[in-house]
């Protein structure tokens with residue numbers, strides 16, 4: 001027996017409005033897996049590749065730069081649609097991304113009996129730890145992988161993703177049977193963008209939400225952008241919220257000091273829409289006053305708009321870097 005149409009539509013609307021599905025059966029999204037732990041930067045740097053490649057599913061790869069090459073050890077993301085591939089960020093300094101990127105794409109082409117696929121290169125934001133591979137990727141010159149490079153500026157992002165009013169409007173890009181939404185989220189940086197992959201229902205939040213220190217340059221904009229991500233995801237399934245770094249340990253309210261290479265007990269990468277709501281509550285509790293606030297799995301951390309470290313922070317950071325580099329070949333027993 002069929003439900004009357006109106007009742008069926010009502011049921012569908014209720015499902016869509018609450019981002020819920022009637023059964024815990026995986027839902028109408030493409031699933032994938034995430035590792036329990038990631039390689040970070042050790043304990044023996046001789047053994048650690050520059051990039052760890054994780055196959056979330058056959059059309060989404062998460063790559064992490066080794067902490068042995070740079071303490072930032074960012075995550076970058078490679079999506080495949082029917083017509084195009086998309087690389088989100090190019091990593092930090094000393095990443096040497098191109099050989100790993102080319103090999104991954106060529107493996108995908110072989111696996112899919114394809115000769116070539118155009119690659120779009122976009123960014124979560126233009127900080128140096130996410131764009132350091134830009135020049136090398138643009139110079140790749142691989143006939144199987146023609147590159148379209150989108151510079152990480154407001155004007156270029158508006159044009160490419162069709163965002164009419166920045167930051168209020170949402171934009172998108174279609175990779176061929178795979179639409180990815182672009183949500184402007186200035187605050188950490190003036191050009192921050194979050195991406196929602198409709199196929200996997202993952203929200204990629206860049207440096208604006210991850211287990212670690214959420215550096216806030218423009219508090220009012222950051223708060224408005226958090227609200228924008230919440231509004232955008234309302235009524236949508238959210239499998240994971242995935243950001244660009246892990247700086248938090250597995251112990252609540254405890255992060256690794258800035259500059260840490262090897263993080264053997266780090267927090268998992270993936271967060272949830274619940275974490276986004278927790279961030280919202282944390283921001284609201286500050287009543288418009290930009291201040292540091294530690295939450296269990298992340299910290300709201302105001303920084304000067306210039307991005308320049310305070311002298312005291314810089315001295316700590318330099319000392320930490322020196323100590324880490326001295327021990328990078330054998331950090332067994334390090335914490």
Ligand SMILES: [Zn+2]
Nearest residue numbers: 125127188207
């Ligand atoms: Zn950043």
Ligand SMILES: [Zn+2]
Nearest residue numbers: 127129207244
């Ligand atoms: Zn970053």
